[in-house]
Amino acid sequence: MKVFLDRLSKYFGQVKAVDNLTLAIEDGEFVALLGPSGCGKTTTLLTIAGFYKPTAGFVLFDDKVVNELPPRERNIGMVFQSYALYPHMSVLDNITFPLRLKKVSRKERETKAKALASLLRIEDILERKPAEISGGQQQRVALARALIKEPGLLLLDEPLSNLDAKLRVTMRAEIKRLQKDLGITTILVTHDQVEAMTMADRIAVLETGKLQQVGPPEELYNSPANLFVAGFIGTPPMNFLAATLEKREGKFFITTERFCLPLPDSVTMKICQIPTPHDVIVGIRPENISIGQGEIRGEIYVVEPLGRDTLVSLHIGTEIIKVIAPPTFRASPGEQVQLTFSEEKVHLFDKETGKSLLV
Amino acid sequence: MGPSVGLVLLFYFIPVILTFLIAFTDMGRTLIWRFIGLDNFARLFGVGSRDPLIPRILLNTIVYTLGALPLTIVGGLLIAVLSMRMRPSAGLFFRSVFFIPRAIPPVVWGFLWAWSFEGTRYGLFNAILAALGLPTVQWLIRYPMIIVILANGFLGISLAMLVFSAAIATIPQELTRAAEVDGASEGQVIRYVILPMLKWPILTMTAWHLMSFLNSYVYIMLITGGGPYYATEVWSLYAYHAAFTQYRYGYGASLVVLLVVVNVVLFLIILKAFGMQRMLTRGKIEV
Numbered sequence: 001m002k003v004f005l006d007r008l009s010k011y012f013g014q015v016k017a018v019d020n021l022t023l024a025i026e027d028g029e030f031v032a033l034l035g036p037s038g039c040g041k042t043t044t045l046l047t048i049a050g051f052y053k054p055t056a057g058f059v060l061f062d063d064k065v066v067n068e069l070p071p072r073e074r075n076i077g078m079v080f081q082s083y084a085l086y087p088h089m090s091v092l093d094n095i096t097f098p099l100r101l102k103k104v105s106r107k108e109r110e111t112k113a114k115a116l117a118s119l120l121r122i123e124d125i126l127e128r129k130p131a132e133i134s135g136g137q138q139q140r141v142a143l144a145r146a147l148i149k150e151p152g153l154l155l156l157d158e159p160l161s162n163l164d165a166k167l168r169v170t171m172r173a174e175i176k177r178l179q180k181d182l183g184i185t186t187i188l189v190t191h192d193q194v195e196a197m198t199m200a201d202r203i204a205v206l207e208t209g210k211l212q213q214v215g216p217p218e219e220l221y222n223s224p225a226n227l228f229v230a231g232f233i234g235t236p237p238m239n240f241l242a243a244t245l246e247k248r249e250g251k252f253f254i255t256t257e258r259f260c261l262p263l264p265d266s267v268t269m270k271i272c273q274i275p276t277p278h279d280v281i282v283g284i285r286p287e288n289i290s291i292g293q294g295e296i297r298g299e300i301y302v303v304e305p306l307g308r309d310t311l312v313s314l315h316i317g318t319e320i321i322k323v324i325a326p327p328t329f330r331a332s333p334g335e336q337v338q339l340t341f342s343e344e345k346v347h348l349f350d351k352e353t354g355k356s357l358l359v
Numbered sequence: 360m361g362p363s364v365g366l367v368l369l370f371y372f373i374p375v376i377l378t379f380l381i382a383f384t385d386m387g388r389t390l391i392w393r394f395i396g397l398d399n400f401a402r403l404f405g406v407g408s409r410d411p412l413i414p415r416i417l418l419n420t421i422v423y424t425l426g427a428l429p430l431t432i433v434g435g436l437l438i439a440v441l442s443m444r445m446r447p448s449a450g451l452f453f454r455s456v457f458f459i460p461r462a463i464p465p466v467v468w469g470f471l472w473a474w475s476f477e478g479t480r481y482g483l484f485n486a487i488l489a490a491l492g493l494p495t496v497q498w499l500i501r502y503p504m505i506i507v508i509l510a511n512g513f514l515g516i517s518l519a520m521l522v523f524s525a526a527i528a529t530i531p532q533e534l535t536r537a538a539e540v541d542g543a544s545e546g547q548v549i550r551y552v553i554l555p556m557l558k559w560p561i562l563t564m565t566a567w568h569l570m571s572f573l574n575s576y577v578y579i580m581l582i583t584g585g586g587p588y589y590a591t592e593v594w595s596l597y598a599y600h601a602a603f604t605q606y607r608y609g610y611g612a613s614l615v616v617l618l619v620v621v622n623v624v625l626f627l628i629i630l631k632a633f634g635m636q637r638m639l640t641r642g643k644i645e646v
Contacts, residue, residue: 072543
């Protein structure tokens with residue numbers, strides 16, 4: 001099923017929970033709605049599900065406006081954050097409930113439930129009540145219940161947030177594989193950028209009800225459209241430093257009190273129209289800084305070994321930046337070091353608008 | 360702890376024990392204890408000098424309880440479910456209206472019913488009938504039992520509705536939403552999700568109101584006084600009349616003791632019917 005959100009807005013009194021959101025989701029696509037709490041992602045999902053009526057704009061399923069359609073007529077499956085399993089029904093009854101409402105015969109619905117249960121590896125717990133199974137099993141049951149009526153659209157509302165860290169990594173992969181196998185259009189709501197990055201084909205980043213950027217995970221990571229997306233995507237997050245963009249003898253530089261960095265041609269090409277000097281925010285990811293030699297001086301603040309690599313926090317003047325160093329890196333707090341920024345990987349944002357100057 | 364134990368003994372155990380003992384006496388207006396063994400109970404069960412009113416009282420009690428109890432539970436459920444599924448402000452209005460019986464003094468509530476169904480043309484309903492040019496009706500003589508059932512039923516509804524509404528409010532919204540996504544209509548959400556989750560409140564209210572209807576006689580006394588000619592005289596009211604208007608304390612106490620036994624037995628039956636054992640022994644795994 002194709003989903004199209006056409007200038008969708010949802011207000012609660014004066015609060016604009018969703019503000020003029022336009023988003024097209026292709027058939028079979030897995031899209032994540034990503035943002036911090038209160039960004040409007042859950043409101044968007046509940047509007048797609050039909051629990052909220054849009055204040056303005058349209059929700060279209062396969063090119064048909066469904067604004068007025070109640071949830072039960074939308075042919076959707078949904079997994080809630082709390083799983084929302086019916087506590088008085090057995091696992092089997094929970095899974096077959098949607099078919100029971102459709103008056104499917106008991107035999108047929110049990111056959112279908114057993115097939116799904118074996119796919120999700122919950123066939124041993126069908127007779128139990130939800131309170132008698134673990135959180136991971138509850139989630140599989142919720143997925144089975146959402147999938148049994150073969151909906152055109154699967155909505156996942158923070159489905160992994162109640163699982164422990166280890167199980168989350170497993171379920172993340174399983175849901176992604178299941179989605180690809182079934183080819184069902186899926187919308188995932190999450191505040192966890194790792195979840196969004198790993199699972200979704202495309203991510204829509206929302207903040208205060210507004211769409212900030214939409215694109216494949218790599219695109220959001222490599223070419224963030226603004227400061228918000230740049231800071232939200234990636235762990236540890238991108239480092240930001242206030243600087244001035246200057247042009248000397250035909251070449252562009254970024255200068256701060258502490259250093260002056262010439263920009264390579266690949267970057268310069270994109271900013272040659274910008275009048276200088278110009279106040280900018282320089283963004284650089286922790287993995288794009290190397291410690292050892294270079295023009296920029298820093299002072300070690302703390303070193304955190306992570307096994308695979310080492311996370312180093314250091315001061316440049318009064319600002320703290322984070323650097324990912326090799327696992328063998330050792331230094332003590334207060335030690336002076338030299339740094340190099342990979343100029344190719346530098347991001348530049350307009351200080352006024354927060355918009356990227358490079359996209 | 361000492362003084363409080365004394366108070367509990369004084370105000371709870373001693374009256375219970377005394378009532379139990381008095382049931383085996385023929386204590387009357389003179390307050391003289393004279394044990395007569397099981398004579399009072401023999402009278403109740405129609406052995407020897409039987410009480411001819413007992414079958415009538417028993418029937419009244421059963422009719423009254425079987426009338427008021429379902430009215431209370433079904434009515435309370437209906438108002439709770441409907442009011443909780445409509446617009447919040449409208450729901451609050453309906454719950455407030457149905458809570459009125461509990462908010463006004465019993466005497467006023469009883470008087471309202473007595474006045475509304477007053478047999479002269481001054482009664483509310485008769486005034487309406489008269490205004491429409493229809494003949495008036497002797498409501499309290501022709502339909503006394505229905506009237507006391509309604510008066511007590513609406514009082515029961517107010518509490519049951521409140522308890523059921525509170526229970527519905529604790530049902531996570533995600534559950535009813537899940538049912539809607541699964542394809543349930545409004546009626547099916549109520550039937551398959553809300554009602555099953557009200558099992559324990561329904562049990563509590565059924566047990567509570569069963570006891571209440573068996574034991575309380577205040578509104579019947581206020582509206583009909585048990586009449587006309589014992590038509591609404593229920594067991595507890597009969598015990599009251601025996602003890603405090605006819606001053607047959609011994610006989611009144613025996614009526615009450617029997618009522619307590621019936622209460623306990625019925626309570627146990629209800630628990631059994633709702634599978635209390637299962638609730639208490641159900642295993643749970645931490646999520």
